[in-house]
Structure formats: C-alpha cells, structure tokens
Amino acid sequence: MGFQVEYTFGEVEDVKLTPQKGAGIRLKYYFQNNNRNRFVRNRFMPYTEVSWNLLNYIFDGKKEYGFEPLQNFSNHNVQGLLGVNFRLFDHFYLDYALRGMYYSKNDRLLLANRVGLQYHFGERRKFAPKTEPIKILDPVNQNKADKLNLFDFRYFLKRTTVQTRYSFIFDSGETGEYFYYKQNSLSLALITSISSDIYFGLMYQPIWTKVGTQDPQQYFMAGPFLQYDVIRNPNKERFFVEFGFFKGNLCTCGETTPYKKENLSYIPIGVGYEKRINHTNFYWGLSAQVYRILTDASEMPGTYAHPTVSITYKLSDDL
Numbered sequence: 639m640g641f642q643v644e645y646t647f648g649e650v651e652d653v654k655l656t657p658q659k660g661a662g663i664r665l666k667y668y669f670q671n672n673n674r675n676r677f678v679r680n681r682f683m684p685y686t687e688v689s690w691n692l693l694n695y696i697f698d699g700k701k702e703y704g705f706e707p708l709q710n711f712s713n714h715n716v717q718g719l720l721g722v723n724f725r726l727f728d729h730f731y732l733d734y735a736l737r738g739m740y741y742s743k744n745d746r747l748l749l750a751n752r753v754g755l756q757y758h759f760g761e762r763r764k765f766a767p768k769t770e771p772i773k774i775l776d777p778v779n780q781n782k783a784d785k786l787n788l789f790d791f792r793y794f795l796k797r798t799t800v801q802t803r804y805s806f807i808f809d810s811g812e813t814g815e816y817f818y819y820k821q822n823s824l825s826l827a828l829i830t831s832i833s834s835d836i837y838f839g840l841m842y843q844p845i846w847t848k849v850g851t852q853d854p855q856q857y858f859m860a861g862p863f864l865q866y867d868v869i870r871n872p873n874k875e876r877f878f879v880e881f882g883f884f885k886g887n888l889c890t891c892g893e894t895t896p897y898k899k900e901n902l903s904y905i906p907i908g909v910g911y912e913k914r915i916n917h918t919n920f921y922w923g924l925s926a927q928v929y930r931i932l933t934d935a936s937e938m939p940g941t942y943a944h945p946t947v948s949i950t951y952k953l954s955d956d957l
Contacts, residue, residue, distance in 0.1 A: 639665050642689065656707040660715070662691030669877045669911070671869045674834070682868050683723040683731070683763075684877040686911065686924075691715040696743045714742035718945070720909045720926050722868070722879075723756060731756045736909060736926040738945050747808060749943040751928070797831040798953050801839075803925070803946040819895060821847045823944065829865070837865040837878075845888055849895050857896070859886035859904060859929070874914035874921075881907045884929070890942050891931060903932040904942070912950060923948040 644660035666687040673679045692711040721735025735752040807821040822845070829839035845857040863882025870876040884906055889899040910925030929942040 639663070642691070644691070644693075656695075658693070658695045658705065658707070659711070660691045660693040660695075661711075662689055662715070664689035664717075669869050669875075670871060671877075672871050673867065673869060678868060681725045683725070684868050684909075684911075685719075685721055685723065687717075687719040687721065687735070689715075689717045689719075691717070693741075696741055697746065697748060708743070712743065716740045716742075719752070720911065720924065721752070722909070729758045729761050731758065736928065736943075738926070745808075749926070749928075749945070799829045799950050800953070801825075801827045801829055801923075801948055801950040803827070803843075803948040805944040805946045807944055819847070819849050821845065821896075821944075823946075825946075827863075829950075835867040835870065837867075839863050839865065841882075841884075843884075843886075847896055855896075855898065857886065857888035857898060859884045859888065861885055861904070863906065865910075875912060877909075877911050879907075879909050880925075880927075881905070888942060889931065896942075904929040905932065906930075910948070912948070919952045921950040921952070923950060 641663055642661070644658070646658040648655045664687055666685055668683055668685045671679050671682060671684065673682075691714075693713040693715050694708045694711050695705050696708065696713050697705050717737050717739045719735040719737040721733060721737075723731040723733050725731055733752070733754045733756050737750055737752055739748045739750065740746070741748070803823075803825045805821075805823045808819065823843055825841050825843035827839045827841040829837050831837050840860075840862055842860045843858065845859070846854055847857070848854045861882055861884035863880055863884075865878045865880040867876050867878050869878075882905075884904040886902055886904060887898050887900050888896050889902060890896045891899070906927050906929045908925055908927035910923055912921045912923035914921050924945070924947060926945045927943065931942060
C-alpha cells in the first residue's frame with residue numbers, strides 16, 4: 639500500500655501548458671511466481687493494482703491538447719491495473735501495465751498502457767541460483783506419465799478448457815448522458831494445453847454497440863491465440879500473457895464511434911489472471927486485451943481495447 643503524487647508539465651510551440659496535478663493512494667499485490675523456468679521466475683514479477691486519486695484536470699479529446707484544467711481537485715479517478723515488472727538489475731525494474739481509468743467529473747472510462755522504470759528500496763526477494771534447481775509441483779508434467787497419444791481423444795479431454803469472457807464499455811460522449819455509447823461483448827473459446835506452460839485456443843467474439851438513440855449494431859472477431867503461463871501455482875491459479883491473430887469487422891480507425899468494415903485483421907495482446915473456485919472445475923478470471931487493427935494505407939490504423947471478466951470450465955480435474 640502506498641501514496642502517490644502526480645505533476646505533469648509541458649510546452650507546445652512555446653506555449654506553456656497548465657500543469658496537471660494529482661494525489662491519491664494505491665494498493666498493489668504481487669503474484670507468487672513459481673514458474674519452472676529459472677529466468678522467468680527471477681526476472682518477471684506480475685502484479686495487480688488499484689488506486690484512487692484526486693485530479694485537477696479531465697481528459698477530453700475534443701479539447702485543445704486533449705485535456706481541460708479544473709479550478710480545484712474535484713475529479714475523482716479510480717484505476718485498475720494488470721502489469722508486470724521485469725528485473726533489469728538488482729532493485730531496478732522495467733514496468734508495463736494495462737490499465738482501466740474511470741473519471742467521475744465527465745463519466746469517462748479509458749483504457750491505456752503504462753510503461754515506466756521502478757526502483758525497489760529494501761528489496762528482500764530471493765532469487766533461484768543456477769546451481770540449485772527448484773522442484774515445483776507441476777500437474778501438467780505429471781500427466782505426461784499417462785503416455786496418452788496426442789491423437790487420443792482422452793488426451794484432448796485431459797487438457798481442454800471451455801472459457802467465456804464478458805466485457806462492458808460505456809462513454810458519455812458530448813451529451814452528458816451516462817450511456818451515450820455502450821458496448822457489450824461475450825466471447826466463447828476452446829483452449830487446450832500443448833505443453834506445461836503454453837496453451838492454444840480458438841475464440842469467437844460477438845460485439846454489440848449502441849450509440850445514443852440509434853439502433854444497436856453487431857460486429858464480430860474470431861481467430862486463434864496462444865497463452866503462456868508466467869505463473870502457475872499448485873493451488874490452482876495462474877497469471878498469463880496471450881497474443882493471437884483475429885479476423886473481424888469492427889473498425890475504430892480514427893472515427894468517433896466504431897463502424898463496420900469487412901475482412902479486417904487484428905493482432906491481440908493481453909494479460910490475465912485465473913483462480914479456481916473452491917474445489918470445482920470452474921475458475922474465475924480477470925484480463926485485459928489490446929487489439930491492433932491492421933488497415934490499408936488509406937485509413938488511420940486503429941486500436942481496440944477492453945477489460946474482461948471470465949468463467950472457465952476445465953473438462954478434467956487433472957489440470
């Protein structure tokens with residue numbers, strides 16, 4: 639738990655911008671990294687973080703320079719993050735996170751990346767030496783003793799999960815209405831492990847949007863993806879990164895609201911966390927994805943991002 643302050647200043651064409659200030663509190667939780675790969679275990683520190691801040695500005699794409707200063711600290715800001723620290727040297731880390739930010743003053747929900755450098759004072763973290771391999775309970779490796787053939791249906795059942803993800807995004811736009819723009823998505827994925835740490839999956843994701851009083855519109859994305867477990871502990875939880883290649887028809891290519899364009903390609907990148915629900919085959923999860931939209935040279939490249947909550951069902955207890 640900690641306290642944070644923010645002070646941002648700048649200059650555009652010899653015009654000094656009004657400083658952006660903020661202060662608040664944050665709570666960070668580091669996941670235990672028991673990855674069997676020594677390099678991953680020593681270098682990567684995945685975490686989740688929530689924070690509450692008071693700001694003297696609001697972000698607004700319609701304003702000059704993209705923000706509007708306020709007379710006082712009247713804008714409440716709540717953030718949720720999923721991120722990872724990468725150890726460069728002792729106590730010194732590169733930080734990357736996907737974050738969702740809610741601003742109370744204008745009812746805006748924004749998604750963004752964060753990149754920075756961190757120094758950890760008084761760090762007492764223990765690292766695995768090269769000469770002392772650490773033995774970690776690995777249920778997936780234990781399953782290899784079953785010696786099932788790759789094309790045996792029982793092999794497929796032992797390593798397959800079914801997952802559904804839900805996401806809801808809203809924006810007040812220029813009207814001040816709470817749900818001027820809203821978007822829902824509900825995806826279905828079939829995922830199977832191809833090694834102790836790597837998973838391959840196929841996903842179909844329908845997306846519904848509504849702008850003001852206009853009729854709802856429906857879009858879709860679908861394609862293959864890979865997941866890599868940065869953390870997978872014996873108590874049935876995991877922290878993973880994922881990427882893939884999708885096709886679909888949702889375009890956020892420089893326009894105010896999304897529109898339909900057939901045969902688009904996407905490169906999705908995301909992070910996520912899953913934990914078992916008691917002793918059942920069900921798991922709950924949180925994740926965030928950023929989709930880079932590949933367009934032709936005549937259009938501005940677009941990015942689509944959203945946080946999701948998920949429920950996963952594993953077909954076998956062996957995983």
